[in-house]
Structures are given as structure tokens and as C-alpha cells.
Amino acid sequence: MCGIVGYVGKRNSADVLVDALSKLEYRGYDSAGIAVMEQGDIVVEKCQGKLDNLRERLAVHKPQGMVGIGHTRWATHGEPSDINSHPHGNKRVTIVHNGIIENYLEIKEFLLGQGYHFVSETDTETVAKLLDYYYDGNPIKTIHKVVNEIRGSYALGIMFREFPDRIFAIRKDSPLIVASGEGENLLASDVPAILKYTKNYYLMEENELAEITADQINFYDPHMNPIEKEVQVANFDMEAAEKGGFAHFMLKEIYEQSKAVSTTILPRIKDGMPDLSECGLTAELLKGFRKIFIVACGTAMHAGMVGKYLIERLARIDVTVDIASEFRYRDPILSEDDLVILISQSGETADTKAALHLAKDHGAKTLAFVNVKGSSIARDADMVIYTHAGPEISVASTKAYAVQLAAMYLLTFELAYANGKISKEECRSYMEQLTAIPDLITKTLEVKEECQFVASKLLNAESLLYIGRGLDYALSMEGSLKLKEISYIHSESYAAGELKHGTISLVTDQMPVIAVATQTDLFEKTVSNIKEVKSRGAKVIVVLKDGMKIEEGVADHVIKIPQVENIFTPILTVVPLQLIAYYTSVLKGCDVDKPRNLAKSVTVE
Numbered sequence: 198m199c200g201i202v203g204y205v206g207k208r209n210s211a212d213v214l215v216d217a218l219s220k221l222e223y224r225g226y227d228s229a230g231i232a233v234m235e236q237g238d239i240v241v242e243k244c245q246g247k248l249d250n251l252r253e254r255l256a257v258h259k260p261q262g263m264v265g266i267g268h269t270r271w272a273t274h275g276e277p278s279d280i281n282s283h284p285h286g287n288k289r290v291t292i293v294h295n296g297i298i299e300n301y302l303e304i305k306e307f308l309l310g311q312g313y314h315f316v317s318e319t320d321t322e323t324v325a326k327l328l329d330y331y332y333d334g335n336p337i338k339t340i341h342k343v344v345n346e347i348r349g350s351y352a353l354g355i356m357f358r359e360f361p362d363r364i365f366a367i368r369k370d371s372p373l374i375v376a377s378g379e380g381e382n383l384l385a386s387d388v389p390a391i392l393k394y395t396k397n398y399y400l401m402e403e404n405e406l407a408e409i410t411a412d413q414i415n416f417y418d419p420h421m422n423p424i425e426k427e428v429q430v431a432n433f434d435m436e437a438a439e440k441g442g443f444a445h446f447m448l449k450e451i452y453e454q455s456k457a458v459s460t461t462i463l464p465r466i467k468d469g470m471p472d473l474s475e476c477g478l479t480a481e482l483l484k485g486f487r488k489i490f491i492v493a494c495g496t497a498m499h500a501g502m503v504g505k506y507l508i509e510r511l512a513r514i515d516v517t518v519d520i521a522s523e524f525r526y527r528d529p530i531l532s533e534d535d536l537v538i539l540i541s542q543s544g545e546t547a548d549t550k551a552a553l554h555l556a557k558d559h560g561a562k563t564l565a566f567v568n569v570k571g572s573s574i575a576r577d578a579d580m581v582i583y584t585h586a587g588p589e590i591s592v593a594s595t596k597a598y599a600v601q602l603a604a605m606y607l608l609t610f611e612l613a614y615a616n617g618k619i620s621k622e623e624c625r626s627y628m629e630q631l632t633a634i635p636d637l638i639t640k641t642l643e644v645k646e647e648c649q650f651v652a653s654k655l656l657n658a659e660s661l662l663y664i665g666r667g668l669d670y671a672l673s674m675e676g677s678l679k680l681k682e683i684s685y686i687h688s689e690s691y692a693a694g695e696l697k698h699g700t701i702s703l704v705t706d707q708m709p710v711i712a713v714a715t716q717t718d719l720f721e722k723t724v725s726n727i728k729e730v731k732s733r734g735a736k737v738i739v740v741l742k743d744g745m746k747i748e749e750g751v752a753d754h755v756i757k758i759p760q761v762e763n764i765f766t767p768i769l770t771v772v773p774l775q776l777i778a779y780y781t782s783v784l785k786g787c788d789v790d791k792p793r794n795l796a797k798s799v800t801v802e
């Protein structure tokens with residue numbers, strides 16, 4: 198979704214703003230723009246398209262000044278166009294905005310009645326004009342008046358011509374940080390944008406306001422009282438947010454999975470047992486749940502699907518997995534005895550956040566699996582297990598999924614032990630196997646060339662099927678999503694046993710099938726399903742565990758993952774599926790890290 202940045206300091210702000218925006222490109226966008234205070238006037242440059250288009254414009258005319266705001270827009274109200282691009286406003290007040298103003302039509306009508314004219318189709322322009330309408334020489338009072346009238350979500354960067362040495366920022370339901378450097382201060386939607394300048398930043402709470410000059414940042418609470426805030430220090434550097442020699446962030450992040458999984462599990466092992474007490478999960482609490490709901494979107498929801506199989510199998514607790522956008526409107530039957538687990542890499546996904554609030558309203562206990570420190574979901578949930586993937590820049594989630602699974606294993610073992618479903622010895626043995634997973638992920642990466650070969654065979658396919666049973670089915674969902682989102686080849690994941698109830702009619706020699714068959718107890722049944730598609734002409738790629746064999750002629754290509762117990766195969770099998778998707782996208786010449794129409798952090802419904 199949109200990215201916003203702001204700068205006040207000693208450098209040419211246009212350069213800093215474009216550089217900072219380039220670190221937010223992963224969020225997804227279709228246009229970009231900046232506003233710079235140039236000799237007392239607000240000068241705007243903006244255009245549709247990638248940042249390079251804006252750079253070209255700035256090569257012709259770059260506004261000179263050390264104060265400015267910038268924006269990458271992901272269109273919601275009005276098509277991507279120069280006019281609809283941010284910043285919006287007039288000579289007196291100009292803003293950038295991330296979020297959606299729900300009552301913008303009402304406000305627009307009011308402002309039209311006051312003689313204002315609108316040039317764009319955006320909701321943002323109404324906020325800019327409302328600021329202008331209420332402006333009385335006091336920016337802080339004006340901003341407060343406006344946020345009291347708008348409904349929806351917003352992170353706003355604001356410039357007033359009469360205050361040429363400062364910018365203002367406020368947020369609600371959209372992420373925003375304010376960063377403090379040496380003689381320069383910034384604001385941004387996310388940490389990677391500020392790392393080149395400083396590692397120190399402040400997390401803005403709902404409706405807190407920041408007034409930012411080059412050497413001072415003043416914060417105000419929602420009642421306009423000055424407040425002190427605690428500084429945060431980014432625990433990763435520029436390098437973690439750069440490609441580091443890899444062709445794409447996605448490939449780099451696939452290779453980082455082993456380390457990320459170690460970082461997520463190792464600090465949570467005590468005496469060989471899982472220990473999530475730092476997250477507020479005590480054995481006492483884990484004993485009492487009637488039912489568990491796992492709620493998330495996209496990849497995070499797929500991690501939840503694996504979680505359902507794991508928890509039900511080992512802890513024997515009923516688990517329902519929901520897509521957050523459905524959960525929030527399906528009137529779920531929740532009680533105080535239920536645990537609702539929200540999974541989110543960004544911690545800002547609008548539907549997941551709404552699901553969290555719904556669960557809280559019903560009195561259920563809420564536990565968030567979140568990667569981004571201090572994000573809304575992490576802050577609002579009763580308990581949080583931080584996954585330690587580090588910054589994930591590629592829109593296609595890879596290492597974030599691996600760490601979500603790693604955290605799910607920890608939780609499953611702790612739940613199963615607390616509920617007396619596994620003994621201490623069994624729990625220790627599972628933990629030992631989990632500790633070996635990071636090395637096995639590294640070993641699994643050795644199938645890279647085979648995946649490249651498979652990708653070369655998929656290039657011209659129009660559609661693909663992923664099939665599997667049990668955990669293999671849950672995992673295939675993620676393989677299928679990876680392929681379609683970055684290579685634009687349609688694919689579906691199907692429970693292998695369900696194919697013959699309809700979908701098999703689609704299978705021809707034009708429909709490749711990727712079959713995951715790593716579950717030893719289900720192997721023969723899955724092989725029967727593989728034979729069914731093979732005999733209808735499909736080219737079949739089969740993923741097996743080391744030591745498993747499939748009859749000659751059933752598979753066109755076999756990829757093997759290392760030998761592990763059945764419950765651990767998803768965290769390894771995902772690696773070849775990610776690599777197949779990655780190489781297919783590369784070979785097709787797609788924009789791997791920034792696939793069309795997608796945003797990294799989906800902050801709208």
C-alpha cells in the first residue's frame with residue numbers, strides 16, 4: 198500500500214525523499230511524488246508510474262530545499278494518474294496520506310459548498326482542503342480539528358507554507374514512525390526508509406501528533422498535551438534491507454530462512470523444552486482453551502492451515518482456520534474460553550487487525566504471531582510471539598512463512614505438553630528435531646538447479662495444479678500462491694483425494710501438476726491420485742522425502758527434500774516450491790519483487 202516519507206534537515210530533501218521512497222517500493226505502488234519547501238513556497242513534483250519516472254522529472258526540475266514530504270501511491274480512489282498522485286493540497290497546506298477516508302464524499306460535498314474546487318478523484322484531497330478550510334495559523338489545533346472530523350485510516354505527512362522549517366505527522370490505523378538523526382529528522386511508513394540516516398525512531402500511537410524540525414521533535418497526545426516518547430533502536434541495518442549480491446530480494450530472503458528460523462526458535466528453548474513464557478503463554482493458560490481459531494490472510498493464513506494440522510494432531514484441540522476478511526463478517530461463535538491466533542508478517546493487515554478487535558470484543562484471548570516490532574496487531578493483541586525474520590522486502594512472502602511455521606511448531610509442542618497429550622520425552626524429542634531444521638533448510642536449497650529446470654518446463658503453462666494430502670495439502674496452498682502471484686500463471690492447490698469430484702476434468706497434457714507426497718502414512722493414496730492425473734496426460738513433478746521411491750513412469754521429475762518426521766516436512770518442502778515460483782517468474786521476465794497490483798502490507802479492506 199502507499200508509502201509516506203518526510204524529511205527536515207541539512208541535505209537536499211528531494212534526494213533524501215526519493216531515496217527513502219525507494220526503500221518503501223516493496224509496499225507496492227503505481228505513482229510517486231514529493232513536495233519540497235523551496236524559498237518559502239511548497240513545490241510539488243509527482244507523476245504516475247515507478248520512481249524512475251519521478252527521477253526523470255526531477256532531472257529536469259528538482260525543487261531545492263531541506264524540508265519535504267514524499268509518497269508512493271497504491272490507487273484506491275481514482276485510477277493511477279499524475280493528477281491523483283500525492284502530494285495533494287494547495288500553496289498553503291500540502292499533504293501525503295496512507296489509508297482511506299471513509300466519509301470523504303460527505304466532506305467533499307461540504308467543501309464544494311464552501312467554494313472549494315477539486316482536481317483529483319482521491320479521498321486525500323478532501324483532507325488537504327479541510328485542513329486549508331480550518332487553518333487559523335495554528336497547525337496543531339487545525340490538524341486536531343480535521344482528524345476529529347474524518348473517519349477511516351490515515352498516516353499523514355503535512356506541510357504548511359507559514360511554517361517552512363517543519364513538517365507535521367499524525368496517524369490512525371496506518372503505520373508511521375518518526376526518526377531522529379543528527380541535525381536531521383524524518384518520518385516514514387516503515388523502518389527501512391530511515392536506516393541510511395539513523396537507527397533511532399519513535400512509534401506513533403493512534404492520533405498522536407509529531408511536529409518535526411531539523412533539531413527537535415515535539416510529540417502531542419490526542420488532547421494536544423505535549424508528551425515524551427521512548428526511542429526505539431532498529432535491530433537491523435541497511436544491509437539487511439539491501440539485496441546483498443542476490444538478483445532479487447525474494448531469492449535473498451529464501452536463502453535467509455535457515456537463519457531466521459534459528460533466531461525464532463533458539464531463544465525459546467529452555468532445558469530442551471519450548472518456552473513461550475516471555476510471550477505470556479504459561480502452561481496454566483495453555484491448558485484451558487475450548488477451541489482455537491487461527492485468522493490471517495494470504496501466506497500467513499497458509500501457515501495457519503499447517504498449524505491446524507499440527508495442533509489437532511498433537512494437542513488434540515479443535516482448530517478452525519479463517520481468512521480474516523471472512524471471519525470478521527461471518528459472526529463467529531466465540532467465547533472467553535477460546536484462543537484466537539492472528540498471524541501477520543506486517544502486523545498492519547486491515548482485515549487481520551479487524552478480526553483481532555472482533556475477537557477481543559467477544560472476550561476471547563488473543564495471540565498474535567507478528568514479524569514487525571511495534572506494529573498495530575502486535576500492540577493490540579493480549580500476547581505476541583514475535584517471529585524474527587528480519588525485514589522482508591519482497592512482496593512475495595518466503596522467510597516470513599518459514600518463521601510463522603517455526604513459531605507454530607513451538608506453540609504446538611507447548612500446547613500438546615501442557616494438555617498432557619505428549620510426554621516430556623516426546624516433547625524434547627520434537628524440540629531436538631526442530632532445532633535441526635535450520636541446517637536441513639540449508640541442505641534443501643541444494644535442489645536449486647532442479648527447480649530452475651522445472652521452472653523452464655512451466656513457462657508456457659496457462660494453468661497448474663498443486664496436489665497433496667494432509668500437511669502436504671496445507672503446504673501446497675502456499676506453493677500455488679507463490680507461483681501465481683509472481684509468475685502470473687494461474688494455479689490451484691487441491692486436496693489430492695478431492696480431484697476426482699470435479700477438478701480432474703481440467704487435467705490434460707496442457708496442465709502440469711506439482712504433487713507433494715511427503716507424508717509416509719498417506720503416500721500410497723497420494724500416489725494413486727498422481728497416477729490418475731498422469732494417465733490423463735499431465736506432466737507431473739513430485740516432491741518426496743529422501744528415501745521415498747515412486748514407480749518408474751509415474752513422475753516426469755522428482756525433487757527430494759531431506760528425511761524428517763512427517764510433521765516437519767512443510768517447512769522444508771516450501772523451499773523447492775518457492776524456488777520453482779521464483780525461477781518461473783525470472784524466466785518469464787516478471788517483476789519478481791514487485792508483482793503487478795500487489796502490495797506488501799494490505800492496509801485497506
Ligand code: AGP
Nearest residue numbers: 495496497541542543546593594
Ligand atoms: C504473500 O506472498 C503475500 N505477501 C500476502 O499473501 C500476505 O501474506 C498477506 O497479505 C498477509 O500479510 P501479513 O502477513 O502482513 O498480514
